[in-house]
Amino acid sequence: MNEIFPSPAAGPLGRRLRRARGARVPVTVLTGFLGAGKTTLLRRFLGTPEGQGTAVVVNEFGAAGIDDALIRASADETVLLGNGCMCCITRSDLQEALRRMVIERDRGEIPDFRRIVIETSGLADPSPILQTFATDRALGEEFHVEVVVTVIDAENGLDTLGWSSEARKQAILADRLVITKTDIAGESAASALAARLRALNPGAEILEAVSGDLDPTRLTEPVTIERNAFVAEAEHSDGIGSFVLTQDSPMPWPVFARCMDTLIALRGTDLLRVKGFLDVEGCRGPVVVQFVQHLAHPPVELELWPDNNRQSRVVFITRNILEKQVRDLFAAVRALV
Amino acid sequence: MTVTDTGSPNKNAAEPVSWNFKLLAQNDLGGFGGMGEGIAVQIAKDGRRIAWIAHESGPKNFTGVDVTDPRNPKVVVQTELPTTHMRSNSLDLSGDILSVAYQTKKVGQQPAGLELFDVSVPEKPRSISFFDCSGPTSRGVHQLWFCDGEFVHMASGAPDFKPSHPNDDQFYRCIDVRNPSKPVEVGRWWMPGTSATDNVAPPPRHPMDKGYRAHNTNVYPQRPDRLYLCYIDGGMFVMDIKDKANPKVISHWTNSPPYTGFMHTAVPLFDRGLMLVTDESTENNASDWPKLVWILDARDESNLVPISTCPMPPVDAYKDRGGRFGAHNIHENTPVPTAWQSDQIVFGTFFNGGLRAFDISNAYQPKEIAAFVPAAPKGSTIGAIQLNDVYVDERGIVYTVDRFSGGLYVLEMDF
Numbered sequence: 001m002n003e004i005f006p007s008p009a010a011g012p013l014g015r016r017l018r019r020a021r022g023a024r025v026p027v028t029v030l031t032g033f034l035g036a037g038k039t040t041l042l043r044r045f046l047g048t049p050e051g052q053g054t055a056v057v058v059n060e061f062g063a064a065g066i067d068d069a070l071i072r073a074s075a076d077e078t079v080l081l082g083n084g085c086m087c088c089i090t091r092s093d094l095q096e097a098l099r100r101m102v103i104e105r106d107r108g109e110i111p112d113f114r115r116i117v118i119e120t121s122g123l124a125d126p127s128p129i130l131q132t133f134a135t136d137r138a139l140g141e142e143f144h145v146e147v148v149v150t151v152i153d154a155e156n157g158l159d160t161l162g163w164s165s166e167a168r169k170q171a172i173l174a175d176r177l178v179i180t181k182t183d184i185a186g187e188s189a190a191s192a193l194a195a196r197l198r199a200l201n202p203g204a205e206i207l208e209a210v211s212g213d214l215d216p217t218r219l220t221e222p223v224t225i226e227r228n229a230f231v232a233e234a235e236h237s238d239g240i241g242s243f244v245l246t247q248d249s250p251m252p253w254p255v256f257a258r259c260m261d262t263l264i265a266l267r268g269t270d271l272l273r274v275k276g277f278l279d280v281e282g283c284r285g286p287v288v289v290q291f292v293q294h295l296a297h298p299p300v301e302l303e304l305w306p307d308n309n310r311q312s313r314v315v316f317i318t319r320n321i322l323e324k325q326v327r328d329l330f331a332a333v334r335a336l337v
Numbered sequence: 338m339t340v341t342d343t344g345s346p347n348k349n350a351a352e353p354v355s356w357n358f359k360l361l362a363q364n365d366l367g368g369f370g371g372m373g374e375g376i377a378v379q380i381a382k383d384g385r386r387i388a389w390i391a392h393e394s395g396p397k398n399f400t401g402v403d404v405t406d407p408r409n410p411k412v413v414v415q416t417e418l419p420t421t422h423m424r425s426n427s428l429d430l431s432g433d434i435l436s437v438a439y440q441t442k443k444v445g446q447q448p449a450g451l452e453l454f455d456v457s458v459p460e461k462p463r464s465i466s467f468f469d470c471s472g473p474t475s476r477g478v479h480q481l482w483f484c485d486g487e488f489v490h491m492a493s494g495a496p497d498f499k500p501s502h503p504n505d506d507q508f509y510r511c512i513d514v515r516n517p518s519k520p521v522e523v524g525r526w527w528m529p530g531t532s533a534t535d536n537v538a539p540p541p542r543h544p545m546d547k548g549y550r551a552h553n554t555n556v557y558p559q560r561p562d563r564l565y566l567c568y569i570d571g572g573m574f575v576m577d578i579k580d581k582a583n584p585k586v587i588s589h590w591t592n593s594p595p596y597t598g599f600m601h602t603a604v605p606l607f608d609r610g611l612m613l614v615t616d617e618s619t620e621n622n623a624s625d626w627p628k629l630v631w632i633l634d635a636r637d638e639s640n641l642v643p644i645s646t647c648p649m650p651p652v653d654a655y656k657d658r659g660g661r662f663g664a665h666n667i668h669e670n671t672p673v674p675t676a677w678q679s680d681q682i683v684f685g686t687f688f689n690g691g692l693r694a695f696d697i698s699n700a701y702q703p704k705e706i707a708a709f710v711p712a713a714p715k716g717s718t719i720g721a722i723q724l725n726d727v728y729v730d731e732r733g734i735v736y737t738v739d740r741f742s743g744g745l746y747v748l749e750m751d752f
Binding site: 111112 | 698
């Protein structure tokens with residue numbers, strides 16, 4: 001359509017936005033193992049001014065047994081909108097739940113929610129949730145995953161991280177890590193857990209919350225461009241590693257697109273999360289890119305760089321893909337384009 | 338999936354809405370917060386930023402508000418109308434000259450016309466001149482456009498104009514104010530059939546009969562030879578005003594009937610070949626629904642094609658809130674240094690539907706991206722907000738006004 005009515009004020013990727021989410025509904029993905037304190041954190045959040053107008057989706061993901069039963073029981077009593085209105089949703093089909101919420105909101109049948117918090121069940125791998133917003137075009141236009149918060153309790157967290165690959169993945173994919181129950185576990189346990197988390201996910205902000213007492217903005221504010229870039233190279237026992245691809249000169253969009261196409265085609269399932277900011281040739285502002293496995297979120301150009309540093313910074317969290325391989329791929333494609 | 342009972346639809350319909358706007362301040366303008374459809378922003382010589390705002394009705398004429406700090410707007414001046422049988426619903430500013438429209442309640446009353454003020458000292462507006470438009474069949478000026486410091490384009494009656502129907506008393510007039518102390522009419526045009534002296538038959542009356550009158554009269558420097566003229570029940574006209582003394586019709590577009598008339602504003606988006614056209618809701622409880630913001634394919638100005646409308650919230654959720662619900666004024670990309678310019682975002686006021694912003698990047702599928710529907714302001718007699726006009730300054734600060742009592746709301750875009 002823009003070919004017919006192009007706007008000279010738009011960039012190559014469309015209207016420049018003030019922030020990555022544009023006008024979309026912000027989504028917080030709250031993950032963490034059963035008993036870690038997600039619900040406590042959430043209840044406190046819903047009582048704060050920042051929590052007003054929040055709709056909560058409890059996502060089951062086919063969890064079975066005791067976990068499933070407890071989630072259902074929990075959901076039944078949960079007040080899901082921060083403004084005091086009830087809108088309880090538990091669903092295995094997240095996409096349908098979210099779509100239905102949009103329709104019902106537009107019809108005026110449910111309150112006008114301003115934020116979604118998706119509370120995952122304990123065993124959930126957050127990847128499918130992140131993928132949901134890339135696979136469904138309609139949802140991608142309505143919602144934007146603002147922040148992934150993983151809750152880990154200081155009492156059992158270290159142990160859980162040891163035996164559960166899901167728990168490690170939750171920690172690795174988080175933008176923020178919240179350590180709970182430090183009052184019970186003691187300082188040394190909390191420190192040990194923090195050290196382990198820092199090793200797993202050096203880029204994430206690590207916070208502590210006792211009895212759900214956390215600055216509510218930590219559940220709402222996206223991570224800053226600087227923090228996004230701050231990921232030291234890390235190697236994990238599951239073959240999961242993270243690194244930052246940087247480049248100081250503007251990158252032609254076809255170079256980035258071709259490289260990612262190739263990586264997705266060959267190793268999509270091992271691209272756990274790719275996100276960052278690119279200085280794209282022809283774009284005035286930074287271009288926000290995000291991939292989850294073989295799915296790409298539509299790139300968005302922001303109006304302004306936050307500072308004078310126009311360096312491209314893209315974080316890769318991968319499984320058994322070496323940084324050198326990615327760098328070599330980018331160099332090879334760049335030489336050809 | 339289980340969704341708990343959320344009660345009957347719209348049970349929360351009357352709750353205020355604030356989505357992707359941040360309210361910075363509200364000012365009821367000293368208790369005279371019933372505002373019209375004129376907002377202009379001046380950078381005064383001392384650096385202060387003054388918002389000049391028209392009142393919907395008397396006793397106040399216009400109000401100047403210091404909005405240098407948008408979180409703390411302060412009234413710096415509020416002027417009085419000379420009589421109770423008039424109002425000054427529209428104003429515009431060019432440099433330090435403020436032009437104000439005077440409309441009387443009935444034909445034949447005075448003062449009816451255009452007054453120019455020197456507002457170089459905002460606290461002390463000084464009258465420069467008055468251009469009389471009163472007459473036995475005139476109520477004076479309803480709306481005016483003044484951006485280039487040279488010409489006022491306005492919807493006005495005239496002493497020498499006799500309409501063929503009493504509802505058709507205001508037509509397009511172009512006033513040369515290059516010598517602001519001696520305004521002179523240089524051109525006029527009315528829809529054929531609306532003058533008693535015309536040789537063509539008067540146009541058929543619409544069921545609601547809001548009149549065949551000029552409303553907004555927009556002219557932009559990108560095309561100084563074009564006038565974008567809305568004519569209420571007559572639809573809208575693209576006019577050639579290269580020869581101001583002889584305006585000529587280039588094209589005409591109307592949606593009514595089957596729609597319910599009252600076409601209000603046309604804003605061309607030159608670079609995109611698009612045009613925004615608004616209706617005005619003038620009936621309570623949405624009985625004239627739907628009143629919309631239309632998007633037209635204007636690549637060929639002689640063949641305007643409607644391609645979409647900006648989406649509205651459910652009429653059932655708003656129609657019974659009190660007062661009007663439907664489109665009215667939009668931010669017009671006023672061609673002055675203090676106006677925000679965009680051909681991708683549309684801001685509109687919708688009375689009890691509040692202020693709404695739309696992303697029209699895809700002109701075929703406008704999308705609402707922000708909404709602000711405050712609670713009924715103090716002193717409201719209808720129990721609902723009635724946002725009447727909107728203006729966005731070059732900083733991106735959004736000014737919107739209530740028609741009855743709420744005065745000025747200052748907001749920040751948060752999208």
